[in-house]
Amino acid sequence: MKHLQTFHLIEAVSRAGSIRKAAEDMNITASALNRRIQRFESEFGSQIFERLPRGVRLNPAGELVLQHIRSQISDLTRVQNQVADLSGERRGHISIACSQALLPYFLPAEIARYRTEHPRVSFSVNVRDRAQAEEELSTFASDLALVFEPVHLVDFEVICAIPQPVTVLMSPDHPLARADEIRLRDCLDYPHVLPTTHIAIRHLIEASAHRLSRTTAPIVETDSFEFMRHYVLREKCIGFQIPIGLKDDPARPYVTKEISSKDIPVGNLFLGQLKGRTLPVASARFALRIAAILEERYDV
Amino acid sequence: MKHLQTFHLIEAVSRAGSIRKAAEDMNITASALNRRIQRFESEFGSQIFERLPRGVRLNPAGELVLQHIRSQISDLTRVQNQVADLSGERRGHISIACSQALLPYFLPAEIARYRTEHPRVSFSVNVRDRAQAEEELSTFASDLALVFEPVHLVDFEVICAIPQPVTVLMSPDHPLARADEIRLRDCLDYPHVLPTTHIAIRHLIEASAHRLSRTTAPIVETDSFEFMRHYVLREKCIGFQIPIGLKDDPARPYVTKEISSKDIPVGNLFLGQLKGRTLPVASARFALRIAAILEERYDV
């Protein structure tokens, strides 16, 4: 799309931080790029970059323009997909930013299922923490976010929210594996593996521990739930996850039990999009479907 | 803004119904315009005009594209105003589609008041019936609609709703002028002036009359409330309006009384915008203010 060229160039400059670097990235000369930006600024009626000794940087006006640019580009491809949809075939691309818990079972299964019905729809799946996931939405880098306990919620429009109690996992021979009710204090008494601090589950656990005047003492701290899931099978200890990240299969090698909600408040898994944005057909349909599946499975 | 040129051309062609006519309107040759459209279609990946023997017409894909174009142009000027807002001064343009009732008192007063505070903000005020008003919003021809009992299309996002009972007006020497309660049957017994059928007040009256097994028999039917307001002073008869279209001043030359809500259900005046659209700063602020004033005055 020729007339968006300038927009892509502006984006490149803002990313590179200098006109010369961006020019190299985009395979044109710096002078040509320089003049395009000058022309845009003059037509737009205001500078959008501040000139620094070492390069350029977007000024506040530029930030607004960049946001506009991203929204336009995304909306144009939405229109293109909608047109393709008119002529029968459903195709398109769906990009999802999600928490780790969705990676092992839920998303692979649902995406595969969706793709058997709509083989021309492709997907991007990006693991992001809850802050990054919302950032992804507002830069139009992802269409949908599926995140446990996100932070801001300003530009975040909730499509559905599913309660997910923090759950412990351990090997079947662990003493707690036969307990009726899992209390937080017991978990903290046993050796435990915790996710790193920026992860929502860790936040919930820390806050609740503090309320009990207890402290955590992880024997391993990791940002990988996959690692945690495997580790509890090697050393007698306790790991944590939310139900959707755990296989719903009695044959799984570890035992899982929800922690009593008396100790840790139940968190929510949110499916959301950028507030006010019209999603591409494919993404909108997929979102509705995921919402329906989630609500049915965890009967909200 | 150079890169929107093609978009303006497409809009012109769709308006003119033929490439040659549009070319004349836009002061370029038909061949140049023709090729721009062909190039756009090839880049976009689909035809947007269907070629007819007597000219061209937008196809469904083209309708989608045109909608996108309008949204993009409107959003860009929104960004420009927002940037101007950054540098201190509030400026911009606010376009309003409204029912006739807003013309004589409410909008002139409020717009004048707003402009004393923000002299660089300009306005467009367009009288539209309730169907046209919503159409204006969805083509981005107006930012706001202030309409009595709109048809409620899907794209209409309500900012606020104010109850407005149908009200009769008559000269002070009319027999009903001293009545305690105005009943519809009495109105229909006296000579009455009615708005034309596509106007909401007429709809409400007709529906209610039908419920009473009565029929209307207007001595004058008009699409101008201004005419009606003046006419009741010349012949002894009854006119209709909603409160916001009537001066809130005891010195007014005619008497006004609300019709009992037992007879005619109370209608609503709606302030609304296009669903999902981000309004320009000026429009958004003005809308909030109007909403506050309406809600205070008619204490909702």
Add this chain to the structure above:
DNA sequence: TTTAACCGGTGCAAAAAATGCACCGCTTTT
């Protein structure tokens, strides 16, 4: 049936716009 009026589309040369190159003045870094 003929004819005139429009319509969209195309080849080609002219006009306009964008680009690349060489170079300037400036600041920071070495």
Add this chain to the structure above:
DNA sequence: AAAAGCGGTGCATTTTTTGCACCGGTTAAA
């Protein structure tokens, strides 16, 4: 003091866009 990196500019060159003349087809009037 020199080198490296930056944004910006004049000018020749390349690329893109436009205007002109004209084609084939359809419609509507003569």
